[in-house]
Amino acid sequence: MIRMSTRHILLGLLAAGPSHGYDLKRRHDERFPQARPLAYGQVYTTLQRLVRDGLAEIEGTDSDGGPERTTYRSTEDGARELAQWAGEIAPPAPFVTNEIFAKVVVSILSGGDPEAYLRAQRAAHMERMRELTAVKTAHGADLATVLSADYALNHLDADLRWMTTTAARLTTLTAEVDTA
Amino acid sequence: MSNKGGTAVPLLAARDLVKAHGRTQALRGASVELHAGEILAVTGASGSGKSTLLHCLTGIVRPDAGSVSYGGERLDQLPEKRLSELRRTEFGVVFQFGQLIPELTALDNVALPLLLAGVRRQEAQATAGEWLERFGVRGQEELRPGEMSGGQAQRVALARALITGPKVVFADEPTGALDSLASEQVMTALVHTARESGTAVLLITHDAQVAAYADREVRLSDGALAPVGVTA
Numbered sequence: 170m171i172r173m174s175t176r177h178i179l180l181g182l183l184a185a186g187p188s189h190g191y192d193l194k195r196r197h198d199e200r201f202p203q204a205r206p207l208a209y210g211q212v213y214t215t216l217q218r219l220v221r222d223g224l225a226e227i228e229g230t231d232s233d234g235g236p237e238r239t240t241y242r243s244t245e246d247g248a249r250e251l252a253q254w255a256g257e258i259a260p261p262a263p264f265v266t267n268e269i270f271a272k273v274v275v276s277i278l279s280g281g282d283p284e285a286y287l288r289a290q291r292a293a294h295m296e297r298m299r300e301l302t303a304v305k306t307a308h309g310a311d312l313a314t315v316l317s318a319d320y321a322l323n324h325l326d327a328d329l330r331w332m333t334t335t336a337a338r339l340t341t342l343t344a345e346v347d348t349a
Numbered sequence: 350m351s352n353k354g355g356t357a358v359p360l361l362a363a364r365d366l367v368k369a370h371g372r373t374q375a376l377r378g379a380s381v382e383l384h385a386g387e388i389l390a391v392t393g394a395s396g397s398g399k400s401t402l403l404h405c406l407t408g409i410v411r412p413d414a415g416s417v418s419y420g421g422e423r424l425d426q427l428p429e430k431r432l433s434e435l436r437r438t439e440f441g442v443v444f445q446f447g448q449l450i451p452e453l454t455a456l457d458n459v460a461l462p463l464l465l466a467g468v469r470r471q472e473a474q475a476t477a478g479e480w481l482e483r484f485g486v487r488g489q490e491e492l493r494p495g496e497m498s499g500g501q502a503q504r505v506a507l508a509r510a511l512i513t514g515p516k517v518v519f520a521d522e523p524t525g526a527l528d529s530l531a532s533e534q535v536m537t538a539l540v541h542t543a544r545e546s547g548t549a550v551l552l553i554t555h556d557a558q559v560a561a562y563a564d565r566e567v568r569l570s571d572g573a574l575a576p577v578g579v580t581a
Contacts, residue, residue: 298561306537306562322558329557333394 175207175215180224180243180251187228187242190216203301203317216241224250269328273335287336294325294332301325359418360385360549361406361517366415368401375401376412377572383517388543388550390560393569399553402569403521406551407440408432420516437466441510441518441548445525449494449506455481456490459508466513480508484538500531507539511548518543521553529558536562 182193182200190212197207219225224247228240243251269290276283304310305318359382368376375398383389393399404410405417408424417424419439424432436442449458456477463473481487484504494502503523510518520539524532540562543550552563560566567574 295557295561295566298557299563302558302561306533306540322561326557 174254175211176219176224177251177254179212179215179219180247181255183225183241183243184248184251187240189238189240191238193241200313201317202314203321219247223247267328269332277339284336284339287332287339291329291332294329298322298325357384359383360387361417361419361551363402363406363417364415366402366405366412366417368398368405368410368412370401375572376405376415378415379569379572379574380415381406381567381574383549383551385516386544386547386549387565388540388552388563390552390554390563390566391569391574392554392557392560392566395555397569398572399555399569400521402574403519403551403553407436407442407519437462438513439516441513441515443503443506443510443518443520443523445522449502449509451494454491454493455486455497455501455505458494458505459512462509462513476512477508480512481505483542484508485534498531499527500534503527503531503535504538507535507542511542511546514546515548517549517551519551519553522555523552524554524556524559532556532559 178197178201179193182188182196188196190209193216194207194209194212197212198204216225220227220241223244225241225243228242230237230239232238272286272290273283275281276286301318301322305315305322310318361383362381364380366376366379367374379398379402381389381391381402391399391402401410405412405425408417408427411425415425419435422431422435424435427435449455450461453461456474459480460470460473460477463476464470468476478487478490481490484507486501486504486508489497489501489505492501494505497505507518507520507523510520518539523539524535527535536559539550542548550563552559554560
């Protein structure tokens with residue numbers, strides 16, 4: 170699975186103006202709803218690396234009555250790096266490494282019941298699709314929520330279509346793996 | 350949420366339906382229940398028997414064996430006159446292509462079921478206007494079907510299906526000819542309106558993203574139905 174690049178996402182959030190770690194984490198979770206939330210620790214280590222590599226710098230510290238906070242800003246190198254990353258194509262599925270696919274193959278190899286597995290997986294996918302559909306069609310859903318739900322729904326739908334085709338092919342597939 | 354899966358008597362229930370077209374066995378023991386206010390998706394590959402099931406459930410076709418009960422009546426045994434009456438007053442139907450009457454405006458298409466039921470023209474048109482508003486197609490009253498986008502035409506068809514206050518709407522691939530955004534508008538309008546009015550919807554679709562608007566899904570495979578996943 171390709172992971173989102175935390176350093177580029179933080180650079181992207183810093184492009185909107187200087188910010189401190191806590192605020193970056195909060196804005197990340199807002200902009201990427203349904204994404205795995207960023208851990209504070211990861212935000213701080215990534216910021217330190219950005220500074221080390223000259224892509225971000227410390228603007229100053231403030232305490233605002235609470236604990237002292239360091240504010241970071243992007244550098245010109247950081248802006249250049251961000252623009253380059255954002256324009257680069259993501260490799261279109263260079264490897265087929267999907268858990269569902271692996272489980273079906275393993276299930277065939279080990280004499281399991283891939284059809285039962287596919288039925289159960291399909292039900293779980295549909296349940297998640299119903300949740301996401303409810304989230305995106307709720308009154309007042311914001312654009313980031315709708316876009317992230319669309320993204321997830323389309324990928325789940327692609328999985329489902331693959332699972333349907335696979336279920337239909339299973340007899341042939343089982344015969345092939347058995348004789349290999 | 351409706352009383353789906355509960356012990357309540359279903360609004361519509363088909364048991365062990367068998368139906369053949371010539372030598373082709375379209376349904377081989379299909380059973381399905383639809384509860385009041387529930388939105389149920391019936392999915393399956395093409396040729397799995399979805400359309401035949403719909404025809405049996407609406408009484409358009411009589412099954413070779415099995416039963417269809419609606420509100421305590423055996424649909425598969427009712428005389429044609431009573432069936433027509435049910436279809437006019439209790440059922441609403443929407444197809445892939447809305448089957449609006451091309452010569453009539455959007456407003457008159459929606460008003461038509463009321464006019465047929467003997468409602469006065471002015472009143473029927475006023476009510477039709479309200480329904481167009483609910484489906485977000487206010488301002489299109491004077492357009493004829495050929496002048497509307499596919500998504501607009503489907504929303505007009507939905508307004509026409511719901512205007513008589515049916516207890517069940519049967520929607521057969523209602524978004525089959527639409528792109529994803531138009532499909533989303535049609536489904537959102539259908540689901541919100543059905544929930545507001547407590548109308549049950551039996552949604553036939555091959556599209557999982559459309560099925561995801563429903564409360565639950567049953568899947569047709571080789572003419573028989575299987576529930577998909579009891580919610581964990």
